[in-house]
Amino acid sequence: MSSPQTAAQVIDQYFLEHRAKALDLAAFLDRIERASDGAPVAGSHDIRVRALLRAIDLLRDGKPERARRLLELWSDQTTEPIAKAPMKGAIGAAPLPGAAPLSGAASLP
Amino acid sequence: MYIDPHIHMVSRTTDDYQRMALAGCVAITEPAFWAGYDRSSAQGFVDYFGLLTDTEPRRAAQFGIKHHTWLCINPKESEDIGLAREVLAEIPAFLDRPNVLGIGEIGLNKNSRNELVVLDEHIALAKKHNLLILVHTPHLEDKLKGTRLIMDAIISQGVDPGRVLIDHVEEHTVRLVLDRGFWAGMTLYPDTKCTPQRAADIFEMHGTDRMWINSAADWGVSDPLAVPKCRDEMRRRGHLDAVIRKVSFDNPRAFLSQSGRFAIS
Numbered sequence: 001m002s003s004p005q006t007a008a009q010v011i012d013q014y015f016l017e018h019r020a021k022a023l024d025l026a027a028f029l030d031r032i033e034r035a036s037d038g039a040p041v042a043g044s045h046d047i048r049v050r051a052l053l054r055a056i057d058l059l060r061d062g063k064p065e066r067a068r069r070l071l072e073l074w075s076d077q078t079t080e081p082i083a084k085a086p087m088k089g090a091i092g093a094a095p096l097p098g099a100a101p102l103s104g105a106a107s108l109p
Numbered sequence: 110m111y112i113d114p115h116i117h118m119v120s121r122t123t124d125d126y127q128r129m130a131l132a133g134c135v136a137i138t139e140p141a142f143w144a145g146y147d148r149s150s151a152q153g154f155v156d157y158f159g160l161l162t163d164t165e166p167r168r169a170a171q172f173g174i175k176h177h178t179w180l181c182i183n184p185k186e187s188e189d190i191g192l193a194r195e196v197l198a199e200i201p202a203f204l205d206r207p208n209v210l211g212i213g214e215i216g217l218n219k220n221s222r223n224e225l226v227v228l229d230e231h232i233a234l235a236k237k238h239n240l241l242i243l244v245h246t247p248h249l250e251d252k253l254k255g256t257r258l259i260m261d262a263i264i265s266q267g268v269d270p271g272r273v274l275i276d277h278v279e280e281h282t283v284r285l286v287l288d289r290g291f292w293a294g295m296t297l298y299p300d301t302k303c304t305p306q307r308a309a310d311i312f313e314m315h316g317t318d319r320m321w322i323n324s325a326a327d328w329g330v331s332d333p334l335a336v337p338k339c340r341d342e343m344r345r346r347g348h349l350d351a352v353i354r355k356v357s358f359d360n361p362r363a364f365l366s367q368s369g370r371f372a373i374s
Contacts, residue, residue, distance in 0.1 A: 003313045004347035013345070014306070067307065071281035075253035076220075085219035088143075088185050090248040092301075108248045108301060109117070109142060109327040 025052070051093035110354075112136045112373075113336050114361040115214070115243070115276060115294060115323035118165050118176070119144075119157075125326070125333040130172040132337040136373050138177040138365065139165060140214035140243050143185040145328050151195035154182060158199070162206040175373055177365070179213030179243045180204070187218070187227035197230055204238055210368040211235060213243025214276065217255040220247060225262065232266050241368050242273040246282065248301060256282045260289055272367055276323070277302055283315055292364050296325040297335035305339035309346060317352060321361045 003010070029041050032049065041049055051074050058070055076094045089105030110133050118126070118139055129137075139161060141154075148154060161178040169176035180203055182196040203209060212235040217224045235242050242263070247255035256275065263273055275286045276294035279302065286293040295311060296302040303311070308322055324335035332338070336357055343353045365371035 001313055001316050001348075001352065065280070067310070068280040071279055072253065074250055075281065076250050078254060079257070081220050081222045081225050081258065083222060085188050085221040085224065088218060090251055092249045094250045106248075106301070107145075109120075109145070109325075109329045109331075 047095055048091060048093050110135050111336050111340065111357040112138075112321075112361040112365075113324050113326075113333075114138045114274075114321055114365065115140060115296065115325045116333065117142055117325070117327035118169065119160060120328040121326060121333055123168065123171075126169060126172045126174060129333055130174055132334055134174055134336070136175040136177070136371075137169065138179065138210060138243075140179040140245070141181045141183060142214060142245070142327065143183045147186055151192065151199055154196045155199050158203045162203055162208055166208050177208045177210050177371060179211050179241075180209060181212050181215045181231055182227065183214065184216050184218040184224045184228065184245065184247075187224045188221060190223050190226060193227040194230070197227075197234060200234065201238070204240070207370065210365060210370055211241030211243060213241075214245035215242065216245035216259050217247050218245075218251070220251055220255045220258060225258065228259065228262055229266070232263055232268060236266055236268055241365070242268065244273060244275045246275060246277045252277070252279065253281055256285060260286070260291065263291075264289070274321070274364055277325070278311075279303055280307070280311060283311055283320075287315065287319060292319045292321070292360075295320065295322050297322060297332070297339055298325065299330055299332065301330070305335065305342040308339050309342050309348075312343070312348075312352075312356060317356050317360070319360070319364075320356060321364070322356055 032038055032041055041053065044050060054073060055070055058073060059066060074093045087105050089107045091105045113134055116137050116139060118137065141157065141161060158180055166176040180200050182193050187193050212231050215228055215231040217228060244259055246252050246259065270290035274292040274294050277296045278286050278293045283293055295308045297305055297308055322336055322339050324333055325331060326333040340353050340357050
């Protein structure tokens, strides 16, 4: 089953929605830098911010299946069960080498 | 006409039942899940199972919606193996209730060893009673690893994957699940799972066999009308009515009917 739409139809239908999402992302990064203790996001040690910046690179690499590869980029790639669950929630990005520990996690059903 | 095969009506209002009925919902299934707080005893689960097998079916029936359920202790409360085993011991007493379809939603949350132990014992219970299984896969960064561990655990016990639905799949897990013979569910959440648009994309990329969509509406950010919204998304793209019906009615009916208990009216 393939897409029944042409590329132009896809763009016509969804461009404004995704323009808004791109603007939201830009404003979010600006907001972090404007915060009372803000600093350039390019040097952030927060793994969530670093995950978003790596995602932007991935979106521009010209390769297909961006959504799948993005989710894999943000996934824990280990294979063995952990000794004990440290919390119930999740943060949305796998820890990166050298990243600072993170305490905030979304509590999800 | 549609089925929402995964929704937590215990967390929803009666107005939601009314709106779902108006949108064409004819049947739902409600897996046992984490209430947002840890229950302090097995008796708390016994009360919950009573709600799932008695209270909710009557509440749904007021709006012409058929209610079915799945029983378990969810993985978020599985770190305490002692409590989990007490709850597991209570489940068989409810398995003869007419709206019980199987064991669910079981699975993993943080992919811990204790969670895996409790998952294994749930799988064994389902196998012993020849029940369908509904699987919860972990959130966000834990999903890919957890999905693999869960499928390995199920296969290792010799359970037929055609009687297991792995829920909450996304772009990085859907192919893994389908290739191993399981059914796959896509949960339509505004932020943390699939949007209706991405679910439609996944159908276009991976087909519609052994797949369903659900709202999993609960106490978190979620939408009890997500299934009709996805149907509308597919319609706007030009997909045929038969395809839309397949993913939102025919497929869930086919999987759930394996229980021998699923009925629309």
